[in-house]
Amino acid sequence: MLISLLDGRPQTATELARHAQITPQTASAHLSKLVSGNLITKEVQGRYRYFRLINPNVAHAIESLIAISSPSQVRSLRDSDEEQSLRKGRTCYDHLAGKLGTELAKALHDKGYIESSAGDYNLTDHGLKFFTDFGIDIAKVRLRRRKFIHPCLDWSERTPHIGGALGAALLDRITELGWIEKRPFNRAIRVTAEGKKGFHKNFNLLVD
Amino acid sequence: MLISLLDGRPQTATELARHAQITPQTASAHLSKLVSGNLITKEVQGRYRYFRLINPNVAHAIESLIAISSPSQVRSLRDSDEEQSLRKGRTCYDHLAGKLGTELAKALHDKGYIESSAGDYNLTDHGLKFFTDFGIDIAKVRLRRRKFIHPCLDWSERTPHIGGALGAALLDRITELGWIEKRPFNRAIRVTAEGKKGFHKNFNLLVD
DNA sequence: TCCATACTTCGATGATAGACGAAATGATTT
DNA sequence: AAATCATTTCGTCTATCATCGAAGTATGGA
Numbered sequence: 271m272l273i274s275l276l277d278g279r280p281q282t283a284t285e286l287a288r289h290a291q292i293t294p295q296t297a298s299a300h301l302s303k304l305v306s307g308n309l310i311t312k313e314v315q316g317r318y319r320y321f322r323l324i325n326p327n328v329a330h331a332i333e334s335l336i337a338i339s340s341p342s343q344v345r346s347l348r349d350s351d352e353e354q355s356l357r358k359g360r361t362c363y364d365h366l367a368g369k370l371g372t373e374l375a376k377a378l379h380d381k382g383y384i385e386s387s388a389g390d391y392n393l394t395d396h397g398l399k400f401f402t403d404f405g406i407d408i409a410k411v412r413l414r415r416r417k418f419i420h421p422c423l424d425w426s427e428r429t430p431h432i433g434g435a436l437g438a439a440l441l442d443r444i445t446e447l448g449w450i451e452k453r454p455f456n457r458a459i460r461v462t463a464e465g466k467k468g469f470h471k472n473f474n475l476l477v478d
Numbered sequence: 479m480l481i482s483l484l485d486g487r488p489q490t491a492t493e494l495a496r497h498a499q500i501t502p503q504t505a506s507a508h509l510s511k512l513v514s515g516n517l518i519t520k521e522v523q524g525r526y527r528y529f530r531l532i533n534p535n536v537a538h539a540i541e542s543l544i545a546i547s548s549p550s551q552v553r554s555l556r557d558s559d560e561e562q563s564l565r566k567g568r569t570c571y572d573h574l575a576g577k578l579g580t581e582l583a584k585a586l587h588d589k590g591y592i593e594s595s596a597g598d599y600n601l602t603d604h605g606l607k608f609f610t611d612f613g614i615d616i617a618k619v620r621l622r623r624r625k626f627i628h629p630c631l632d633w634s635e636r637t638p639h640i641g642g643a644l645g646a647a648l649l650d651r652i653t654e655l656g657w658i659e660k661r662p663f664n665r666a667i668r669v670t671a672e673g674k675k676g677f678h679k680n681f682n683l684l685v686d
Numbered sequence: 687t688c689c690a691t692a693c694t695t696c697g698a699t700g701a702t703a704g705a706c707g708a709a710a711t712g713a714t715t716t
Numbered sequence: 717a718a719a720t721c722a723t724t725t726c727g728t729c730t731a732t733c734a735t736c737g738a739a740g741t742a743t744g745g746a
Contacts, residue, residue, distance in 0.1 A: 331545065
């Protein structure tokens with residue numbers, strides 16, 4: 271259930287139960303433990319309870335556990351189509367990850383939109399202009415409580431992708447533009463034809 | 479026991495049992511599970527069995543779990559003298575962490591010895607010269623299988639310190655120079671008088 | 687008003703984890 | 717050779733976990 275929540279989408283108890291292949295009663299018991307353990311939050315909306323990871327640190331911890339879990343334990347995932355698409359591109363809590371995510375991070379850096387200093391990313395003047403043209407209100411993004419840009423280690427690529435407030439804003443905007451589509455029931459994504467053009471034109475990225 | 483192993487020092491079953499306040503029988507059972515789960519390795523030396531974390535990824539995962547564990551669970555540690563010294567300076571598997579570790583990372587960056595790009599650190603020409611003068615054979619360090627520089631998120635400072643092959647080489651050299659002393663039974667370190675001078679002279683760091 | 691749906695609570699069951707005493711194994715010291 | 721020490725193996729006990737059926741409580745729709 272925690273892995274399922276990694277993409278940041280709030281999910282209901284029943285959805286999570288189906289994903290974990292357990293009954294709603296069992297899921298309910300586990301979820302309430304996770305809530306009281308401060309790993310996830312519960313939001314009541316009508317008869318639905320939406321659960322989500324409490325913060326990106328939890329996502330990070332889960333990813334780092336996946337990264338060290340032995341191949342045999344994830345073999346069912348590793349061998350599956352599902353994992354193939356996860357490696358290509360996926361969302362990580364609330365930003366892009368996988369090959370697409372790390373390549374995008376690299377492109378943003380190569381184009382001089384972001385630069386890194388002491389392990390942190392900073393937006394350049396050049397980048398400020400780019401993101402604004404791209405339809406992201408940087409001033410607004412900066413106002414958010416969380417870290418502006420967070421380098422998030424990717425478990426499949428073993429190199430960082432862009433997390434933090436900017437990563438979330440970027441994912442939102444890319445989704446809004448129709449460049450990617452989320453797949454049902456997991457956190458893999460599909461790049462649309464529109465998206466392939468966009469990634470190439472804006473970031474010099476060739477997506478297969 | 480895993481937390482105790484975080485400093486990278488190999489430890490015997492009995493030491494780990496004492497640290498965890500369990501009997502050697504119990505420790506043995508847990509350790510063998512950790513070995514077969516590929517989290518730690520066992521090295522036989524006479525009648526002693528030395529255990530250590532299998533690789534830095536495991537250390538990283540443990541640190542990220544500590545980072546999200548609720549304060550109430552670490553309160554006994556948080557309130558203790560032990561934790562105070564851990565916060566000041568400690569080793570994280572095989573490199574420096576804590577306040578000293580993060581400040582050193584910042585200093586290396588400020589002095590232009592390392593620069594960061596897309597969330598990764600790179601050594602500058604300036605840095606190459608510095609580390610060579612400092613007594614570290616960079617060519618040799620680069621040959622090692624692991625990542626050259628790995629930004630490792632620090633649980634107490636919430637900002638990165640220098641991990642990877644260079645982080646390990648740096649800790650080795652600093653230990654060799656007698657700048658720090660490891661404390662018995664935990665991974666806290668003490669900066670020697672020699673070290674205070676050295677950190678100030680070489681990195682502009684004031685250590686208290 | 688009645689029923690379906692989403693979720694939780696309660697209670698029971700079987701499996702397992704964590705712990706340790708006792709005893710065995712192997713290495714080191716005396 | 718005997719004693720000591722580090723560790724493991726075995727057996728056993730207790731507590732806890734994960735699970736689900738049954739029943740209960742909201743919510744939303746017909």
